[in-house]
Amino acid sequence: MITLNINQKNYEVDIDPDMPLLWVLRDVIGLVGTKYGCGVAQCGACVVHLNGEAVRSCVTKVKRADGQKVVTIEGLGLTNDHPLQKAWLEADVPQCGYCQSGQLMSAAVLLRENPNPTDQDIDDAMAGNICRCGTYLRIREAIHMAAEILRKGS
Amino acid sequence: MENSTTNLSRRSFLKSSALAGGGLMISFTWLSSFKAVAEKLNNPGLPDQWFELSGYIKITPDNIIKIYNPNPEFGQNVMTSLPMIVAEELGADWQQVVVEMGPHDSVKLGPQFTGGSNSVRMYWKPLRDAGAAARNMLMQAAAQTWAVPVEEITTKAGKLYHEKTGKSGTYGDFASKASGIPVPKGVKLKDIKGFDVIRHSKKNVEGLKIVRGKPLFGLDYKVDGMLIAMIEHPPAFGMKLKSFDASQTLKMPGIKDVFRLKMYEDDFEFGGFDTRTFNDLLVVVGTNTWEVMNARKKLITEWEPVGDRKEKVNSFGRKKEVTIPGELESSDVQYQKMRTRAKQPATVLRKDGDPEAAFKNAAQVIERTYNAPFLAHNCMEPMNFFAHVTDEKALFAGPLQAPGWVEPTLSKIFNLSPEKIEIQMTRMGGGFGRRAYGHYLVEAGLISRQAKAPVKLIYSREDDMTYGIYRPMYTATYRAALDANKNLIAFHVKGGGIPEHPVHENRFPAGAVDNYLAESWELPSNITIGAFRAPRSNFNAAAEQSFLDELAEAMGKDPIDFRLELLQRAKERPVGKNNDYDADRYAGVLELVRDKSGWNKPENRKYNRGVAAYFCHNSYAAHVVDMVTKNGEPYVERVFSAIDCGVVVNPDAATNMVQGAVVDGIGNAFYGGLTHKDGRSEQSNFSEYRIIRIHEAPKSIDVHFIENDIDPTGLGEPPFPPVFGAVANALYRNTGKRYYNQPYKNDIINRKNNIDKKAF
Numbered sequence: 001m002i003t004l005n006i007n008q009k010n011y012e013v014d015i016d017p018d019m020p021l022l023w024v025l026r027d028v029i030g031l032v033g034t035k036y037g038c039g040v041a042q043c044g045a046c047v048v049h050l051n052g053e054a055v056r057s058c059v060t061k062v063k064r065a066d067g068q069k070v071v072t073i074e075g076l077g078l079t080n081d082h083p084l085q086k087a088w089l090e091a092d093v094p095q096c097g098y099c100q101s102g103q104l105m106s107a108a109v110l111l112r113e114n115p116n117p118t119d120q121d122i123d124d125a126m127a128g129n130i131c132r133c134g135t136y137l138r139i140r141e142a143i144h145m146a147a148e149i150l151r152k153g154s
Numbered sequence: 155m156e157n158s159t160t161n162l163s164r165r166s167f168l169k170s171s172a173l174a175g176g177g178l179m180i181s182f183t184w185l186s187s188f189k190a191v192a193e194k195l196n197n198p199g200l201p202d203q204w205f206e207l208s209g210y211i212k213i214t215p216d217n218i219i220k221i222y223n224p225n226p227e228f229g230q231n232v233m234t235s236l237p238m239i240v241a242e243e244l245g246a247d248w249q250q251v252v253v254e255m256g257p258h259d260s261v262k263l264g265p266q267f268t269g270g271s272n273s274v275r276m277y278w279k280p281l282r283d284a285g286a287a288a289r290n291m292l293m294q295a296a297a298q299t300w301a302v303p304v305e306e307i308t309t310k311a312g313k314l315y316h317e318k319t320g321k322s323g324t325y326g327d328f329a330s331k332a333s334g335i336p337v338p339k340g341v342k343l344k345d346i347k348g349f350d351v352i353r354h355s356k357k358n359v360e361g362l363k364i365v366r367g368k369p370l371f372g373l374d375y376k377v378d379g380m381l382i383a384m385i386e387h388p389p390a391f392g393m394k395l396k397s398f399d400a401s402q403t404l405k406m407p408g409i410k411d412v413f414r415l416k417m418y419e420d421d422f423e424f425g426g427f428d429t430r431t432f433n434d435l436l437v438v439v440g441t442n443t444w445e446v447m448n449a450r451k452k453l454i455t456e457w458e459p460v461g462d463r464k465e466k467v468n469s470f471g472r473k474k475e476v477t478i479p480g481e482l483e484s485s486d487v488q489y490q491k492m493r494t495r496a497k498q499p500a501t502v503l504r505k506d507g508d509p510e511a512a513f514k515n516a517a518q519v520i521e522r523t524y525n526a527p528f529l530a531h532n533c534m535e536p537m538n539f540f541a542h543v544t545d546e547k548a549l550f551a552g553p554l555q556a557p558g559w560v561e562p563t564l565s566k567i568f569n570l571s572p573e574k575i576e577i578q579m580t581r582m583g584g585g586f587g588r589r590a591y592g593h594y595l596v597e598a599g600l601i602s603r604q605a606k607a608p609v610k611l612i613y614s615r616e617d618d619m620t621y622g623i624y625r626p627m628y629t630a631t632y633r634a635a636l637d638a639n640k641n642l643i644a645f646h647v648k649g650g651g652i653p654e655h656p657v658h659e660n661r662f663p664a665g666a667v668d669n670y671l672a673e674s675w676e677l678p679s680n681i682t683i684g685a686f687r688a689p690r691s692n693f694n695a696a697a698e699q700s701f702l703d704e705l706a707e708a709m710g711k712d713p714i715d716f717r718l719e720l721l722q723r724a725k726e727r728p729v730g731k732n733n734d735y736d737a738d739r740y741a742g743v744l745e746l747v748r749d750k751s752g753w754n755k756p757e758n759r760k761y762n763r764g765v766a767a768y769f770c771h772n773s774y775a776a777h778v779v780d781m782v783t784k785n786g787e788p789y790v791e792r793v794f795s796a797i798d799c800g801v802v803v804n805p806d807a808a809t810n811m812v813q814g815a816v817v818d819g820i821g822n823a824f825y826g827g828l829t830h831k832d833g834r835s836e837q838s839n840f841s842e843y844r845i846i847r848i849h850e851a852p853k854s855i856d857v858h859f860i861e862n863d864i865d866p867t868g869l870g871e872p873p874f875p876p877v878f879g880a881v882a883n884a885l886y887r888n889t890g891k892r893y894y895n896q897p898y899k900n901d902i903i904n905r906k907n908n909i910d911k912k913a914f
């Protein structure tokens with residue numbers, strides 16, 4: 001039995017401890033905001049927070065999260081209106097939208113560590129997240145915007 | 155028009171609350187993200203009556219206006235921009251509009267396909283008509299109620315007014331009555347100058363759901379009791395399954411069944427968008443994706459060559475029989491075959507003047523050959539589809555660009571009339587042409603029928619990349635003849651491909667040169683190909699626009715001036731017939747990009763600048779690409795884009811799409827390519843197939859639209875092809891060398907190492 005705290009809610013799941021967290025979230029718990037893109041830690045579509053760190057859930061065995069805290073896109077921000085989510089809407093970032101959960105989860109860790117990132121910081125932190133639709137310029141813009149929202153405390 | 159009221163909203167509310175609880179059920183009645191309306195819909199005073207004014211429009215008594223998007227959404231913004239067109243003519247207040255994905259119902263909702271940059275173009279008139287007719291019905295309803303002439307009724311933001319009597323009411327007040335009024339035809343449309351929804355940027359109606367990770371995509375679709383299926387396809391094109399042993403697989407946890415599946419019978423007549431990459435499949439069915447992925451690894455399989463085969467094709471009425479060679483193809487061998495074939499006679503597609511004589515008499519002939527590999531679409535969401543097929547009916551749900559194209563195939567294969575087949579269109583995680591091919595619905599349906607259960611078929615990333623419908627492999631040789639005064643007197647393009655050629659014989663510079671020859675040839679292949687964002691153009695624009703750049707240099711001309719001179723010629727004294735572009739609009743984007751990029755400004759000389767322009771899908775696009783060297787590598791730092799696609803419905807979203815096309819273009823030009831060794835794809839995941847990443851994307855992409863009142867034309871594809879040419883031209887200025895083989899990053903490395911026999 002594996003115990004997970006996901007988005008501040010406890011779950012007990014009886015599964016193979018080697019199953020990647022991605023498939024536990026999607027197929028077992030039913031939280032499908034975390035996406036499958038490559039399965040081999042290349043695209044970032046599956047990024048979630050494990051004890052506050054960005055991890056690629058497609059290569060993170062669920063046993064590594066046993067008894068730990070997981071945050072997914074569904075739990076980003078207490079009321080799910082994290083400054084990044086607001087900024088993402090304001091900059092109207094998504095095209096197809098498929099990569100965006102992962103982008104947001106990576107960006108959230110960046111902003112927490114570095115509340116005032118430069119373009120270079122953003123490029124460094126976000127290089128693991130592919131957007132096949134090419135929304136990268138708006139991702140940069142939205143991260144700057146979210147940093148601004150945080151600074152103004154609104 | 156029938157007077158129909160439904161309880162749709164109550165049902166959709168119940169479905170979404172189930173979702174909020176467990177996240178297991180997903181409803182495809184998507185509401186827009188506007189809070190005010192959403193809150194209203196979630197209130198106990200929930201509207202439970204929708205009055206239908208058209209297949210596209212329903213209105214509640216409390217004036218919530220629901221607009222159905224008819225066309226599949228894959229990131230091109232139709233979910234927002236098509237309803238905007240309806241809302242404009244309806245005179246609706248956008249804040250009161252909720253958008254829902256329409257069902258597959260081409261009687262009510264038109265052709266319903268996403269492809270050929272056609273969505274806005276083909277729906278422009280029907281959606282305006284639908285909105286205008288509904289507004290007129292509401293006006294008639296108000297006029298009858300108030301006993302005033304309909305001509306005296308005005309509307310504004312979802313309300314009706316009669317000025318003389320001071321009467322007013324909402325659309326909702328009259329929705330019931332209006333829904334009983336026959337739909338009028340030929341209602342006068344708004345003057346384009348008076349638009350107040352169209353041309354005013356609206357946010358993506360699904361934005362909130364996307365950033366909150368709500369279930370929207372096919373891969374998120376789930377019903378109780380649903381099984382997961384994956385396909386073990388042959389490891390190489392040209393192979394088929396000989397035998398298998400699934401005993402170990404069946405012992406793995408969660409595995410329900412393993413079986414062999416034949417896609418199409420031998421005499422099956424293929425429709426234009428049917429395709430069988432592999433006809434004989436091995437299927438693993440289980441309860442959980444990861445368990446199925448794992449169990450697949452335990453399959454013991456033996457594969458054998460398919461050999462040559464014949465296929466009967468009936469492509470929208472054009473019947474033919476094609477022979478597909480069984481050879482296990484390798485890219486290097488294919489490349490050499492292309493080189494040999496290119497030297498042999500080809501099919502003449504167009505000939506103006508006397509090109510042979512002109513080349514013979516030329517003072518100088520410039521000849522260059524361009525090559526490009528297969529490209530995989532690599533949609534971010536891998537191919538997948540849900541199917542539940544029984545003897546009586548079939549339900550399909552998932553990401554698909556053209557439900558109407560696969561429906562006849564499903565009907566034939568499952569022996570069900572089209573009314574018994576329901577296809578729900580989910581939001582797609584990218585498409586780029588790949589999802590116009592519905593073979594994965596056939597696969598999912600056959601698996602469901604065999605497994606006697608609702609099934610979701612999922613391709614792994616590796617399946618998706620190695621079992622694709624690729625952009626063909628192309629080559630083209632361009633020749634130009636110059637006279638002693640360096641005037642262009644003849645132009646010749648001879649293009650070929652595996653298995654399709656790229657040549658658009660009536661495109662620029664056809665029409666601008668007295669002596670012109672376009673020829674093509676094709677080599678058959680068993681590697682399946684299909685539409686890829688701006689088919690053919692995505693290669694031509696690279697080759698032709700690089701060649702024109704080189705010509706301009708040889709002639710001592712500025713590359714933009716040279717193109718403008720040719721266009722001037724095509725406008726004033728066009729050569730030949732059927733030139734399919736408008737020289738003025740073509741020149742317009744070049745002039746705009748020259749202006750906006752400060753093409754001749756000295757302060758921009760620090761950049762290695764490349765320009766290209768192209769026409770496809772009825773629209774015009776030009777880019778100036780500013781390259782610099784970053785960490786020892788060529789890097790596109792800035793881009794200026796000028797686009798003429800007529801009226802721009804949703805400007806900010808259109809800008810986003812152009813920016814995305816530029817990034818996609820840079821990425822594919824530098825890195826894109828799928829190669830094969832003995833039929834096997836040499837790339838199978840993003841570790842081997844490089845996709846452009848954020849640090850490789852430009853710092854700025856400055857997009858400008860020509861403002862005119864021309865009915866909208868395509869936008870998803872047109873900005874993409876000329877990026878390749880502009881990158882190649884900038885690369886020349888950055889490195890001092892011309893690159894002829896895509897992807898350019900590989901060509902740069904090959905050139906450094908003096909490898910010239912290897913194509914890609």
Ligand code: FES
Pocket residue numbers: 035036037038039040041042043044045046047056057058059
């Ligand atoms: S799915 Fe995990 S990184 Fe791509």
Ligand code: FES
Pocket residue numbers: 094095096097098099100130131132133134135229534583584
């Ligand atoms: S928005 Fe489509 S992959 Fe990023």
